[in-house]
Amino acid sequence: MSELPNPPPLPSAAAAAAAPGAGAPTAPTAPPPEPLSLRLTRVEKHDLFTPLNQIIGYSELLIEEAQEAGGAAEPLATLTKVHAAAQRLNGMLAEIRSRAAPTGPGTP
Numbered sequence: 001m002s003e004l005p006n007p008p009p010l011p012s013a014a015a016a017a018a019a020p021g022a023g024a025p026t027a028p029t030a031p032p033p034e035p036l037s038l039r040l041t042r043v044e045k046h047d048l049f050t051p052l053n054q055i056i057g058y059s060e061l062l063i064e065e066a067q068e069a070g071g072a073a074e075p076l077a078t079l080t081k082v083h084a085a086a087q088r089l090n091g092m093l094a095e096i097r098s099r100a101a102p103t104g105p106g107t108p
Contacts, residue, residue, distance in 0.1 A: 045097055052090050059083035 059082050066076045 045093070048093055049090070052086055052093065055086045056083060056090060059086060 059079055063076065063079045063083060066079060
């Protein structure tokens, strides 16, 4: 019985990288994922901003009422923290919205 010849060695990754075009073609890579700002639709943005703006407005109302009634310091401090956190989130969402806003002719 005759022996089969040994197959040629496979090129190493270093050799394939050193010689572009040599070796097997590589599969196309997937495009990088879109940032969150580009994936948010108008409805999703509305769904985020509406309850957040309600939290901001209602916390302002409760703060004013607590101040007028001479409320205790602890609940007033908590309301102030809630209001500040909601405003920070609102700013972050506004930043995302501004980055995702289309620019160019025909955009409002």
